[in-house]
Amino acid sequence: MIxxxxxxxxxxxxxxxxxxxxxxxxxxxxxxxxxxxEITTGITVEFAFDEEKSDTKNNxxxxxxxxDPDTDWAxxxxxxxxxxxxxxxxxxxxxxxxxxxxxxxxxxxxxxQFLVSTTGKEAADFTDVFNGAKQQxxxxxxxxxxxxxxxxxxxxxxxxxxxxRINATTEANTSAWNTISEIKFYKEASxxxxxxxxxxxxxxxPIPANQHLNLKNINERVNKIxxxxxxGKMLISRKIENSNQTFDTSKLANGMYLVKFSDKYNVSASKxxxxxx
Numbered sequence: 001m002i003x004x005x006x007x008x009x010x011x012x013x014x015x016x017x018x019x020x021x022x023x024x025x026x027x028x029x030x031x032x033x034x035x036x037x038e039i040t041t042g043i044t045v046e047f048a049f050d051e052e053k054s055d056t057k058n059n060x061x062x063x064x065x066x067x068d069p070d071t072d073w074a075x076x077x078x079x080x081x082x083x084x085x086x087x088x089x090x091x092x093x094x095x096x097x098x099x100x101x102x103x104x105x106x107x108x109x110x111x112x113q114f115l116v117s118t119t120g121k122e123a124a125d126f127t128d129v130f131n132g133a134k135q136q137x138x139x140x141x142x143x144x145x146x147x148x149x150x151x152x153x154x155x156x157x158x159x160x161x162x163x164x165r166i167n168a169t170t171e172a173n174t175s176a177w178n179t180i181s182e183i184k185f186y187k188e189a190s191x192x193x194x195x196x197x198x199x200x201x202x203x204x205x206p207i208p209a210n211q212h213l214n215l216k217n218i219n220e221r222v223n224k225i226x227x228x229x230x231x232g233k234m235l236i237s238r239k240i241e242n243s244n245q246t247f248d249t250s251k252l253a254n255g256m257y258l259v260k261f262s263d264k265y266n267v268s269a270s271k272x273x274x275x276x277x
Contacts (some may be wrong), residue, residue, distance in 0.1 A: 029069045032145040036098045036186035040187020043185065046121070048085045049162070050075030064180050069102055077164050077176040081201065084178070086160045087121055090185060096155040098147050098186035105141035108165040109235045114146070117157040126159050136168060143184075151188045158185070199261040200269035208276035211250040213259075218243045221263040228258045249275050 031038075048061035052074035059074035065088065077084050090096075096116060103110050111134040115126035129148050138144040160183075165175035200216040215225070218240060225245065227236040235257075236247060251276050262268040 016143045020231075025257065031100050031102075031143045031184055034098060034145065034186055036101075036189045039090060039094060039185045039187055044089045044091065045073075045086065046085040046089050047085070048073065049082075050079040050085070052076070053148075058207075059179075059272050064088070064183055067182070068180050072104065072181050073177050074179045075162065077162070077178070082272060083123075084162045086162065086180075088158045088160075088183070088185075089158055090158065091153040091154050093118065094185070095183060095188040096148060096152040096158075096210065097188040098145065099158075100143045100145050100184045100186070101135075101137055101180070102182040102184075103137045103141070104177050104181060106139060106165060108167055109136035109139060110135055110178060110180075111163040111166040111171070112178075113161040115159040115161070116155045117159070118152075118154040119156070121157055124139075125157070134163060134166070134171060136166070186201060196269040198265065199263060199267065200271055202261065203273075204273055208274035209249050210275070210277055211248070213245070213247045213249045213273060213275075215245045218245060218261070222261045223264050224262045226260045227263070228260060229251075230256055231260075236275070250277075 008254050019074075043065045045061040045064050048064075050063055052059040057074075059072050061073050063071040064071045066085065099114070112233070113128055113132065114130060114135055115128045117125040117127070119125045129152060135146060162168070164173055164177040164178055166173055198219050199222055200219075202222075203216040205214050205216070213227075218225075220243070225236075225238050225240055226234050227247065227249075228234050229252075235252065238245070254276050255274075257273050257275060258270050259273055260268055260270045
């Protein structure tokens with residue numbers, strides 16, 4: 001007969017097992033905390049020198065940026081017909097400040113060079129950010145953070161030249177295989193003053209306002225606009241869904257008012273407007 005004590009012990013053992021399984025996978029899946037801003041959309045892998053495909057494996061290039069740390073790309077240097085490179089399109093021009101590299105746990109690190117381009121994908125378009133030095137992955141299956149020596153302005157393409165696994169000290173090659181679980185890219189973080197300037201760029205007219213106040217070309221970051229009187233009392237509040245807005249000011253008394261622009265993180269900027277009927 002199953003006792004209550006036995007059931008409780010079994011429940012405790014299962015709870016511990018679930019915790020350990022979760023813990024073992026947790027460190028690999030979480031990037032290093034960064035002050036820069038992750039680029040989360042538009043990234044594609046345009047070229048990889050090799051892809052490991054078989055009846056049991058499908059380690060294709062798309063897995064490098066699929067946001068799934070449990071899938072991998074793999075390629076063998078022996079199958080490279082030229083430079084053992086990977087070319088990644090960021091989807092737009094960014095001020096690139098950082099990348100994070102995730103691969104499987106091994107006794108020797110994976111090695112690569114990191115190059116960027118602001119123009120095209122030809123070899124002459126790329127510049128080696130680290131002056132030719134080989135970068136090395138972590139050994140324990142966790143993300144490794146690489147802060148670029150300086151922010152690279154207007155980067156559109158990234159190239160990795162792969163060297164397989166190497167001895168961490170001598171850099172002698174120990175394996176021709178290359179594996180990448182995930183690469184994340186980070187643009188330079190905007191300062192609070194820069195964000196405020198962006199939020200308040202909308203055009204307001206007429207000046208002074210009369211029956212209506214028109215706002216044109218509102219920044220896409222703005223999700224709320226409020227109008228306050230000089231005593232700080234909010235008189236109008238509106239959620240913003242498009243870049244052009246018209247506010248009815250016919251019932252507001254003559255005087256100065258503050259127009260406040262806010263984003264979803266509650267960062268805000270303000271402009272003063274005169275209403276004269």
